[in-house]
Structure formats: C-alpha cells, structure tokens
Amino acid sequence: MWKLVFVQVYPNNVNEQNLSYKETPLIGICVSDTKPEFRSVAVKRLQSFPHNTTIVIFRIQNLNIAQLTVIGDILEKKAGKISKKKGTLPLPDVIYIQCLIDPILVNKIEKQIGRMIFNNFIFDKWQGWELLAGDCILRDHLPNTWKIEREEDLLQPLNSYKDIFLKPIDPIYGHSGRGIFRVKLQNEGRLEVFYWKEGEMRKEKFKSFTIFWSMFSRGLLAEKYIVQQSIQTVNVDKKVTDIRLHMNKNSLGKWEVSTLLCRVATNDSHISHELHKIARIKLLENLLDSQIANHDDWERAIVNLGFQICNVFDRLGYHMADLGMDFGVDQNGHLWIFEVNPLPYPYQLPNQQNAFCKPIEYALYLALKSGFDN
Ligand SMILES: Nc1ncnc2c1ncn2[C@@H]1O[C@H](COP(=O)(O)OP(=O)(O)O)[C@@H](O)[C@H]1O
Ligand SMILES: [Mg+2]
Incomplete structure (x- = not known):
C-alpha cells in the first residue's frame, strides 16, 4: 500500500498535509495539448463509471521516469462524487494513452510497470493500413x-x-x-x-x-x-453513408462492441464534421436488403470484421483496448475499411456510455489481474 501525496504547488514543492490512502488501483490517463478534448473526455469517463475509483490525468512531460512519479490532475470518485486536486503520485498501476507518444518512452514505462499501458500504439493512417493489409482476410476489405x-x-x-x-x-x-x-x-x-x-x-x-x-x-x-x-457507398437521400464501429476491451479483458452506428453525410462525397443523420445500423440494413439481392446478416458481418481487426492488433502484440473503426458498404454489398482510429472520440448520444467507461473497466481488470492488492 502506498500513500497519495496531494500537493497545492508542484513539481518539487510537495505539501504533505493532505494524505489519503490508496483504496483502488490508480489509473493514469495520458493526454496532450494537441488533443486537449481528451482531457474533458477523461473526466466524462470517470463520471459515467458507476464505481469508486481514482484517475490521474497527466501530460507525458509530467511523468518522471527516473523518480517514478507523475504530476497531474487527480480525480477521486467516492459515493458518486468526484473530487479534484493537482498532485504528485507514484507511477499509476495502469496507463491509458490518449495522445501521440514516442514508442521508446512507452517501452521505458513498460519496464517499470509491466504491460500495463494500453492503446500503446498510436499509429498514423499509413501505418494502420500497412498493418491491416498484412492480414489476408482484411486485405480484401481495404481500398488500395x-x-x-x-x-x-x-x-x-x-x-x-x-x-x-x-x-x-x-x-x-x-x-x-x-x-x-x-x-x-x-x-x-x-x-x-x-x-x-x-x-x-x-x-x-x-x-x-x-x-x-x-x-x-x-x-x-x-x-x-x-x-x-474511392469507394461508392450506398446512399440515403442521395447522400453517402458510412459506419462507425467502436470496440473496447471490457472488465473481462475481452473485446466487445460499444457503438455501432450508420452515418449519413450532408453531401454525395464523404462524411465530414457535420452529418445529415446518424442512425441505428438498422437503417443501413433495410437499405441493403432493398437494394442488394443477396440478403445477409449485415450487423454480424460488420461486427465480425471489427473482431478480425482487433484480433490482428492482439496477435501482433500491440496492447490496444479502444479502437474506432470507419467502414462503408458499396453498392454490391462489400464491406470496406476506411480507417481504424487508435484515438477514437466517443459519440455523446443517449445509451452510448460504454465507449466512455469501458477503458476504465479494462484498466481495473488489468490492475486486478496483475495482483493489485490494497
Ligand atoms: N476510400 C474511401 N472511399 C469512400 N469514402 C471514404 C474513403 N475514405 C474515407 N472515406 C469517407 O471519408 C470519411 C473520413 O475519412 P477517414 O479516413 O475516416 O478520415 P478522418 O480521419 O478524417 O476521419 C470516412 O468516414 C468515409 O465516410
Ligand atoms: Mg474517420
């Protein structure tokens, strides 16, 4: 058991007046100024998580690998209430990456805390394509x-x-x-x-x-x-469509679907900032059934493709637990992968809390599995 040291001023001026004892594993969420929106997403994750837990939201510059400490915003949830302080803590038990990070640094941290860093590979679109193209099933779903x-x-x-x-x-x-x-x-x-x-x-x-x-x-x-x-995806109201599939590892360490939606663009070219419509996948299923002869279980086919993608990351040894996937279905009913996003932004829609809180569930699963003991 270690103690949390909350400080008013940091980094070196530690005020040890407020001491608290660790009751749950400490989850670190690593964010950056280039994607500042993930800081508020991290807070929403804790808000939507139903149990007591403590997270520290920090920037990678504030992780001191020599001293094994981290400085950040410490958010403690107890009985549904969240208290926030700035402070210095020992390295978190588990770290969830929400920013671009140097893989060498990931390695160094893993040497200290073990394979407890997830979404440890923040890849670009080309790296993502090359990685998936190495799988013979997925290759057939990737545009050249x-x-x-x-x-x-x-x-x-x-x-x-x-x-x-x-x-x-x-x-x-x-x-x-x-x-x-x-x-x-x-x-x-x-x-x-x-x-x-x-x-x-x-x-x-x-x-x-x-x-x-x-x-x-x-x-x-x-x-x-x-x-x-380019892939010509099926149209709704003469506007192109695509599919957002968000998958997360859960409290058993298994991949599951958090979000599956059909998006309709404002135009006949591609999806961008604004959407004409966001709908259940049923909209697309009905459309495909009416336009394409070979009826199929579309939802199952989409989700299976998602699992195949997640399994490729696992098989190659990347520690991922939060992936956003953009797919499309063409006029012949073929599924295409447009992008796999290692920093997916969860949709803030009713009944879509899972994409927010699953990473916390998974972090706790990892910590407990590794023998966290208070
Ligand atoms: N090859 C493609 N053919 C048809 N539409 C595409 C293609 N690639 C992307 N799109 C459309 O453009 C959208 C944005 O592309 P995406 O690769 O996901 O980049 P971003 O990082 O901007 O989300 C996709 O969600 C999809 O609707
Ligand atoms: Mg995209």
Whole structure:
C-alpha cells in the first residue's frame, strides 16, 4: 500500500498535509495539448463509471521516469462524487494513452510497470493500413492505398480508378474529414474536387491535373498524405453513408462492441464534421436488403470484421483496448475499411456510455489481474 501525496504547488514543492490512502488501483490517463478534448473526455469517463475509483490525468512531460512519479490532475470518485486536486503520485498501476507518444518512452514505462499501458500504439493512417493489409482476410476489405511522395504517385491511381481520396496521414491533424480531398477524373482530363471548408462541402472544378497539382501540392507535400481508391457507398437521400464501429476491451479483458452506428453525410462525397443523420445500423440494413439481392446478416458481418481487426492488433502484440473503426458498404454489398482510429472520440448520444467507461473497466481488470492488492 502506498500513500497519495496531494500537493497545492508542484513539481518539487510537495505539501504533505493532505494524505489519503490508496483504496483502488490508480489509473493514469495520458493526454496532450494537441488533443486537449481528451482531457474533458477523461473526466466524462470517470463520471459515467458507476464505481469508486481514482484517475490521474497527466501530460507525458509530467511523468518522471527516473523518480517514478507523475504530476497531474487527480480525480477521486467516492459515493458518486468526484473530487479534484493537482498532485504528485507514484507511477499509476495502469496507463491509458490518449495522445501521440514516442514508442521508446512507452517501452521505458513498460519496464517499470509491466504491460500495463494500453492503446500503446498510436499509429498514423499509413501505418494502420500497412498493418491491416498484412492480414489476408482484411486485405480484401481495404481500398488500395499508397503514400504520396511525388506527383506521379497521385497520377497513377487517378488514371486507374478515376476517383480517389487524398488523406492526411497524421492522426493528430487529420480527423472528421479534415484535410481530405476527393478527386474525380472527368472527360478530357478535367477534375472535380470535393473538400470540406468553412462549414460546407465544396465542389471545385479544375481544367487539368497540372492546375490542381500546382494549387494543392504545397499543402499535400507539407502534410504527409496517402492516396486511396474511392469507394461508392450506398446512399440515403442521395447522400453517402458510412459506419462507425467502436470496440473496447471490457472488465473481462475481452473485446466487445460499444457503438455501432450508420452515418449519413450532408453531401454525395464523404462524411465530414457535420452529418445529415446518424442512425441505428438498422437503417443501413433495410437499405441493403432493398437494394442488394443477396440478403445477409449485415450487423454480424460488420461486427465480425471489427473482431478480425482487433484480433490482428492482439496477435501482433500491440496492447490496444479502444479502437474506432470507419467502414462503408458499396453498392454490391462489400464491406470496406476506411480507417481504424487508435484515438477514437466517443459519440455523446443517449445509451452510448460504454465507449466512455469501458477503458476504465479494462484498466481495473488489468490492475486486478496483475495482483493489485490494497
Ligand atoms: N476510400 C474511401 N472511399 C469512400 N469514402 C471514404 C474513403 N475514405 C474515407 N472515406 C469517407 O471519408 C470519411 C473520413 O475519412 P477517414 O479516413 O475516416 O478520415 P478522418 O480521419 O478524417 O476521419 C470516412 O468516414 C468515409 O465516410
Ligand atoms: Mg474517420
């Protein structure tokens, strides 16, 4: 048993007046200033978790590997009430990563606390694609994808598919359709380009690839990009759809579905910040049953694909327990994987608390399994 030392001023000026004793495992949630929204999400996680527990929300700069301490916001939940203090604590029993982190540092922390860091691999879109493409079942569900380094890297897929997506690789920069361009090749080399700007989906026409490239290449090459074959997903009200599947490990250490939703875009290109509609997966099932001859158990097929993805991470030795997956179904009923997100933002909808509190359940499972003993 160790004592929590709450401090008013930090880092070295420890005030030991307020002492409390550890009753539950300490869960650390590592956040950063580049994704500040995960700080408030961490608080919501504790609010939606029904039992007493203590979390420390900290930035990686405030973890001192030499002294085995961490400085952060300590939130203690007791009898439904949450108290908050800033303080210095010993390293948490379990750490949940909610920011970009250097894998070398993850390794160093694992040497101290064991394999108790989860979502320990915050990958970019290219790393994610390469990793999943190594699995022969998943490969069939992945749109062909390349990294863009030069003009030719874009020209070739554009000429063969006539319709491509350009996506920023960086998981911090790119999300909710930010920085994405859908480029369609028209007659006589003209292009139609769709991108989200100032609250709407823009459609811009270019007379040639050269004109498009001269306008966009600086931005495309400054941010690293991938190019991907476009998939025409089934439409609702002439608007494209996709699927959000959020999976988490639970209090038994097993993957389970937290959220499964169908999203309808505001437009006929792709999903971005705003949605026309968010619906139960039944909406998509009804649509598929009416449009596609081969009736199937769609929900089961989607969830099975999710399990297959989670199992690949487990098999390769990554310690993941919180994954957001964006899928789509094309006009032939084939399921496609657009993205797997290691920093998924939970949907704040009624009856969708699981995506918030499962990571805490899993953290407690890990701590107790490893022999936490107060
Ligand atoms: N290859 C594709 N074909 C068709 N639609 C796509 C494709 N890739 C992405 N999309 C659409 O664009 C959305 C945003 O792309 P995604 O890869 O998830 O990036 P972000 O990080 O911005 O969420 C997806 O949810 C999907 O609706
Ligand atoms: Mg996405």
